[in-house]
Amino acid sequence: MTVAAPPRATQARAPRPTLIEQRPMRNPDLSSREVMTRRGWWLVALNFLIPGSAQAVAGGRRLARIGLGATLVMWALVVLAAVGALLSRQLLVTLATNWFVLLIAQGLLLAYAVLWVVLTIDTLRLVRLVRTGGLARFGIALVAVVLMVFSSGGAAYAAGVAGSARDTIATIFGQSGPSVPPSDGYYNILLLGADSAKGRDHMLFDSISVVSVNAETGATTITGIPRDTRNVPFSAGPMQDMYPDGHAGHSDAFCGWDNKINQLNTEVGQCLDGDAMYPDAADNGSTPGIEATKDAAEGVLGIEIPYYVFIDMDGFAALIDALGGVDMKVSERLPTGAIHQNSDGSLSGVTGWIEKGTQHMDGDTAQWYARSRYTTSDWDRMKRQRQLQVAILDQFTPANVLTRFQSVAAAGAEIVNTDIPQSLLPYLSDLAIKAKEQKVTTIELTLESVGGIGVDPDNPDFAFIQQYLNETLHPPTASPSPEG
Incomplete structure (x- = not known):
């Protein structure tokens, strides 16, 4: 008798997941x-x-x-x-x-x-x-x-x-000259300000200063040269050949009625053969008048100044507006407008006043703050210009520049000229970042400079100026105390 084999136990299989469940x-x-x-x-x-x-x-x-x-x-x-x-x-x-x-x-x-x-x-x-x-x-x-x-x-x-x-x-930086190494550990840059609407060849520089940036640390010193400084010496070059004993001024009233440093641009640009005196100026993105002013600043301070930056004060307000304005602490009430001082000492053309106290200034107000001079001295005017420069630098924060970059770049391209070469930009930019972490040192070459060196622009002691600046840029190191 044949016995049927019992059926094999079967294990229940789970249903295969559908395509929808898989993917x-x-x-x-x-x-x-x-x-x-x-x-x-x-x-x-x-x-x-x-x-x-x-x-x-x-x-x-x-x-x-x-x-x-x-x-x-x-x-x-x-x-x-x-x-x-x-x-x-x-x-x-x-x-x-x-x-x-x-x-x-x-x-x-x-x-x-x-x-x-x-x-x-x-x-x-x-x-x-x-x-x-x-x-x-x-x-x-x-x-x-x-x-x-x-x-x-x-x-x-x-x-x-x-x-x-x-x-x-x-x-x-489209027309810039060759890059040069720092001089005595510093990059020195001539900073000029004027209204270019008056014409590049015969305008008078309203602001003349030299920015010295330590090539290692980025520490910055700004030395202000009064625009009325007379009889300036020149470093070696065509102007020194013409004025070996200091700038005597041109006899032509159109070119310069006396021997102030800010009139060199007019003299060289209009009355002398500036192109022959400085044949490489145009190719390097400069002008004969600026090169002559460089030679004068070098003679005054006793340092090498290879580069310049010119700021068109007529469009300066646009840059400040692009940055969103600037905060300034005003110590004295100042007039604004196309001001003229009358023979009796009164002012005409006043359109408004900048009041004392902390003010958030737009471009136009800041421009008048830097220009105003009829109710104050040249020393005070230079001090205000320097304060404004520092305040603007403070506004160049990464966040501010990034959020306003288009307008800041457009304003900068309109008002700034320089012969700083593009090849030097990375190094100077790196130094600028270091400089923002330090306090800017300022030197004003005037009689009224409180805590300064007390220089008479009409009769400057250039040897003293050069010694003072050298000691500021290269302070003596303290000698180690003897043991015991």
Whole structure:
């Protein structure tokens, strides 16, 4: 008798998950508004946080590769910039001030901004808004658009900043001479201020000072030379050949009615053959009158001054407005307007007054604050100009400049001329960062300088001036005390 084998015990198998359960982002349950709404929010978030990832999980592979590749490149560049800032800030500034690097950066940022728009539109297609909840579909669309404006707009703004920086550098430093090493440990720069509307060749410089920046520490000393300083000596060159005993002034009333330092620009530009005296001036981004003023400042201070920066005071207000104004502490009530002093000492043309106390000044008010001289002395006027210079430097914070970069760059390109070469920008920029951490030392060469050196502009002791400045820039080191 044959006995039938007992049936084999069978183990119940779990049902294989459906495709929808395996890949809910790519193949969601279209019938569930809850699932589609949750999926929509996730896709929008992924598109913002990691552009291209929404396509990677729910869309076309090709667009996903483009988006993720661009995102990885941008992240890599940001990481490299951060590492560069930590390891070699000067290298980072070198790249950031190179016109070709800025051009590439501008192109990449614009392309990334456009790509982000494309990815956002495609993400909204993948969301399938009609399948989401009633209110959620509007919320998802609104958030996606807002995030797109924030991200893509930010990239577009950064591209604009790169373009503005490139144009500004090319405009200001487009015709610059060779780079020279620091002299006795300092970079010395002649800072000139005047109204260029009067004409570049015959304007009188309203403000003359020399900025000395320590090449190691960035410590900055500003020495103000009164515009009325007379009989200035010159460093070796054509002006010294003409005036070996100091500037005597030109006899022509049109060129200069006496021998003040601020009239050299008129004399050399209008009445002497300045182009023959300084044949390389134009090629180096300078003028004969500025070069003559450099030679005079070198003779007065006894230092080498290879570079200049000219600021057009007529457009100076635009830079201050671009920075959002400037805070100044006014110690004396000052008049504003096209002022004329009458023979009896009264003033005409006064349009307003700058009151005592702390004032937040716009560009026009700050300009009059620096110019006003009829109710105060030249010393006080120079002091106010120096205070304004320092206050403006304080306004150049990274946050302020970045948020206002376009207008600051445009204003700077309009009012600044210099012969500082582009190759020196990274080094000077690095020193400028160090300088912001230190107090600026100021020296005013006037009789009224409180705590200063007391110099008579009509009869200056140039040997004393040179000795004083040398001791300021190179203070004697304390000798170690003997042991025991």
